[in-house]
Amino acid sequence: MKEKIKVLFICLGNICRSPAAEGAFLNLVKQKNLTHLFEIDSCGTSGYHDGDLADPRTRKIAEKRGIHLTHRSRKLNKKDLTYFDYLLVMDENNLDDVRSLTNDINIQGKIILFGKFRSDSGAPIVPDPYYKNEIAFEMVQNLVEDCSSGFLNFLGVDECLK
Numbered sequence: 703m704k705e706k707i708k709v710l711f712i713c714l715g716n717i718c719r720s721p722a723a724e725g726a727f728l729n730l731v732k733q734k735n736l737t738h739l740f741e742i743d744s745c746g747t748s749g750y751h752d753g754d755l756a757d758p759r760t761r762k763i764a765e766k767r768g769i770h771l772t773h774r775s776r777k778l779n780k781k782d783l784t785y786f787d788y789l790l791v792m793d794e795n796n797l798d799d800v801r802s803l804t805n806d807i808n809i810q811g812k813i814i815l816f817g818k819f820r821s822d823s824g825a826p827i828v829p830d831p832y833y834k835n836e837i838a839f840e841m842v843q844n845l846v847e848d849c850s851s852g853f854l855n856f857l858g859v860d861e862c863l864k
Contacts, residue, residue: 711742711792712792714746716751716777717746717760717832718757721756722764722771727850743786745779751775753776755773755775767847784809788853793815
């Protein structure tokens, strides 16, 4: 593999779900010694929290699992659409928002609901925990870790190295 696989996780404000997913996926590829193959980032479809760290509840849950989130929130920009290989969105609203930014069929094909990579047959979304309690944040962390494994399996990177 010559170029890194560029993965962007996207939610609304880039303080709950997408930084949790970014951290979970980065943690997974670190555990498998695959960091050299990836460039991983996250952003939001809104700029509500530009420059902020992830929500304290998101950081707390991640820390319990040994994941230290240092990402600062940023808004999705048009360049992201062409730069990244995979644009992994957390729900249908963000899917629609990202798709509305381009008519390019190749870019449209890179925009995927991250929840499609979950191991069970549940809904293909990662629900927003922002207005909920810490249990919801724990559930989101479980889900993004599960989806991260499914996404890595989808890529087949692990198999290529064996």
